[in-house]
Amino acid sequence: MSLFRLAFVAMLSLPVGLEAATCGNTGAGFETWKTDFAQEARRAGVGTAGLQALSQAQYATRTIAADRNQKSFRYSLDKFMQVRGADTIVAQGRKRKARNPDFYAALERQYGVPAGILIAIHGMETAFGGFMGDSQVVSAITTLAYDCRRSDFFRPHAIGALKLVDQGTLTSGTLGARHGELGHTQFLPGNALVYGVDATGDGRVDFYNITDALASTANFLRQNGWKPGRGYQVGEPNFAVIQQWNAAGVYQKAIAIMAARIDG
Template identity: 35%
Template structure:
């Protein structure tokens, strides 16, 4: 039954219910979409009956201030000795499950443990938002209906298969379970790891870990390859070569004086140099698998912290924090984004978050002004602009 419903969802046209407007009318339209996508009519009616908007969801969607933290602040707030110890204990106690994840999907246990730790503290904090209501609230909202309306249809199909009780709770954005996956990913790539005939990411460690591994494999994770390695760079390094836009073979980086802090660099792979807080902070070599992690979370700071924590779980030493230049406060960061936009750069929203677009623009302007082009916004750059 699951395969047939998944096939129907994949071949049916995407939902196109009008966003905004009367919520009751919206529910009727989405119910009709669910039936057209293969959910039995009685199950669809039961799924949408009594659904409500949740204003807390919209409030959370509009205020994601955590991603304004610097890499050092964010990583030090998430990574503790206790969390590291727990991750290593889980790696041992659930060795059979992680061995299956590595054998079947090629995904390292360090990565899976890092996301499990950050997303739900190993399943202890999975979120208290009613998932059905959260998804419908976001699907009705006009900011990202194209993302969330298909998630509603997937949740309805999971409900029809018995994998989605209506009292399911999770994160405000509709992610479910120990590793926080959206319904469409669960429907298409969920794994029944414990063999009970259900895919329950909230209660089954095997289901959650193996589903997370299969999801990363789907997004392009390459088996038996690293994802991140801390490195040191010479003082004379050309900082304009740093950033995800520049990829070179590891042999080229070594020729430029890039040296690993822990073990050898992986030969034959392309990689980029990451400076999360500029040339005076930690430096990392990011391999192709690092980029796959952005399909799990699109925040540079979050992804880099998770990737780094995964290396720590697998034995890497703590990073060399260095002494980065102070970060700009929120007002100055917004002012910098406004000036970069005025100069023709695409930095996205003026939100004070140092995203990929802002980093690229900062590096370009640093190079133009003769400043060290390391992509880290400083007061000196703001003054120069």
């Protein structure tokens, strides 16, 4: 699910003074771009495993098609919530909270983010893990980094994905969404690298594990300014933090509305 997480960190950007690999609008130049981008990635600290994953990446035509057709974000709020199944998300979300209240309460104690917000995001992004994507993350995110439409936005996330491969969090075959988002709540790779939390304590951050994924989501929100105990509807302090999670206005408002209904 896109329009894209807005928060990503300057540390992932290209070093000052270095030219970016030349972008393109078709797949014709992708292999040449990968060779150039590998030099940028190496300078940014990507290691052998990440560079190998980059070399194996393929131009993702389905990603480009999805990027050109995000029509649901142009719907009215009512239409968007209908199409995205808001009533179902709320109903299922209430049941999930009731089945495991201690889990959500522990997250709120640690990060200050109420259950409704995390549950609404989880439901909106992947139907509570029911579908976490069918596109190879590395291929998708490098395709977007190459594509001229938003290459500056996606290059740091491509670097992030390759570093996640180095860390063992991703492989070249890991599946995610069409825009390279991964796991239960669809983190873009650069944000996954920065905000990921090993909540299970097994020594690795696994965004396909619900505990790690929701803790990481709560951490993202808290680190981007979430104020515990404050409101999150339009005009309230924490609504600005929801805006950092996704750039689409209808998405932001839908999350706030659904969260209040889940927690209500």
